[in-house]
Amino acid sequence: MIRIGTFTGPSARPRRSPLRRVLTLGLPTAWGATAWGATAITYKLACPLAQQNGLGARIASSAVFFVVGTGLVFHVRRTLLRELRRARTVAGVAQSALLRPPPPRVAGLRVAAAQLSADPDAAIGGDLYEAVGTEHGVRVVMGDARGHGLAAVGTAAAVLGSFREVVHDGTDLADVLRRLERALARHLAGRARDGTAGEEFVTVLLLEIGADGELRALNCGHPWPHRITDTGVEPLARTDPLPPLGLLPLPEKLPVEHHGHLLPGEALLLHTDGAEDARDPRGRFFPFHATVTEATAPRPLCPQVILGRILTALLHHTQGVPTDDVALLMLSSDSAARGAGPATSAASQRGATDHDGAALDQVPT
Template sequence: MTVERPTPGSALLSWAPAAVMAVVAGADIVAGPGVGFLPLVSLGPAFSGLVGGWWRTALTGAVALVLCVALGVYDGLFEERRGFTAMASVAGVTGVGVAAAVTRRRREAELASVRSIAEVAQRVLLRPVPRTAGPLQAAVSYTSAVAEARIGGDLYEMVASPHGIRVIVGDVQGKGLAAVETAAVVLGAFRAAAHDEPDLVSLGERLERSVARELEGEKFVTAVLAEFGPDHGVEFLNFGHPTPMLVRRDGGVDFPQPLAFALPLGLGAHGADGPKPYRVDFAPGEQLLLYTDGVTETRDAGGAFYPLGDRADLLKDPDAERALEALREDLVRHSAGPLHDDAAMLLLRYRGHGEGKSVPAV
């Protein structure tokens, strides 16, 4: 389990109420009663209501009230109304701060609940791919853009069908629950059609019909379909998605391009021709990486895109999951901060990667 450590900014805010009250008390003692610093003690519980819980705000208010009484006695302000006015100010601000803290915590709990439900829904939606299927070894990685937006529209699936092992990696336009809902439509259609349709073209056409029924306006889904047969080859069907990366046994890298680029899923009604399937040799010891544009469009501090083809050597580890994790960590380092888009990667190996021997099934 990952334990979240407080950031320097949050630690600074947590000390703000005490610091403010200390500064006000010092200024009041130095300047004397004529300046009128005493009511500013109420800034302590005001800040506490913004960053702490209700109990902490109430405690800060009590300390502020004691400090107000002490300074009021020191300044002789209780001989007139100014001391009582300052006390009323502290008490009033404390009450408002407690109410604000309670409301904020309730809203934070509601938001956390909604996010938790959404994340569980996405985990159910994006089921773990099998680590082995036929001659293939698989590993998957999903990196969210930011902690506040842990759900998105990237999708992946691998199905062992009567027609071969079929794979999809896609990216839904947009983010949030609407994107997850669309991803569910695509994955549901793919899981059913992968078993029924005799070829990739028919499978793609069925996905297009399913997505077109659900999407409105100019929304779309980019996707690449792959089918692995028994003849040491892989057939692709690309709907406007980034080109897969093929790592040859000798370390060479290819990005097999489609015969013609096609529109994403959901835009077929515009009258353009659908994608044409194309075949690429895929032999034992070779690797295939399918990914979303969150990978290749990640920029470093200087604005340079992530050089995926130059990082193929990171996939040398005999264990596919460790190899993909090394690539993911390098991607995060390249971004020099949170990713601006979700990044999904599916690594497929023709078993026999590494030493020319089959990788044992796990």
């Protein structure tokens, strides 16, 4: 649930009590009901036909009252639908401001995003993502707040708002992650004072893609993204991530992991666990890896088309009723300027190393 604070100043609107909001909503309906009721009473008292007891007079009176009742019902329905459309418009604007669509290109990378909320009344849920071009390279965040739907929106907003504020100032990913942890701690402390806090945490994946395509990452409990190459689809890494933010304090040292380079023609697909954990009515998991492999087989890669194929397959698998929020973010490199030069082979570019400098075993799945 998003809470909007009360602002002061010449343009501020005073906060109305729930009773006043109900009265404001019901006033147009009451005026309409009064008008229709006055029409029925006038007919009953002033029309000579209404005073007669014959069969024809009774039929005519029944028809008049049927028309009056029908008109009243349609008036109330029209008024409520108008207020519902207005409320959904306001909610849609607020939700799109929080989880705004990324630009089609960020510093030479093609970017596309898609998301589904498990709450049918919400356009977004607890998933968060953002891709920003900075002087350090393209910095990306993908996260998932505990829970789903509107209950997780506030926590996701705290982390995403902090990322947008510090992404340009953080000297490295470790600095950005520590600032996100402090922002989440402040948010949870405020929830505790309000008596609305529970066991809350957020999984966070931070990526940094340098101008030469070098990949750097920090992962706090989030699924690793998939690297899409000419030879297939494989996880970016297989190392165990750090604990989610808010669950345990971050360790004193946060070594950033290096995972080779993102070469021209390659792409990264980031996702939340709602995509991998989606089940059909028989309890079978969604074949995420196989679906991604099939969706990315046609070349050249088009991020928007690929995400559409994956979401279509996921909705078909769950019969249109996902039980958890789902977010997908795809970054595709189609600029030769992002490569490291023709003298460097793709295999050497993708020779990922962990934070100790040891080579990671990247066996294709």
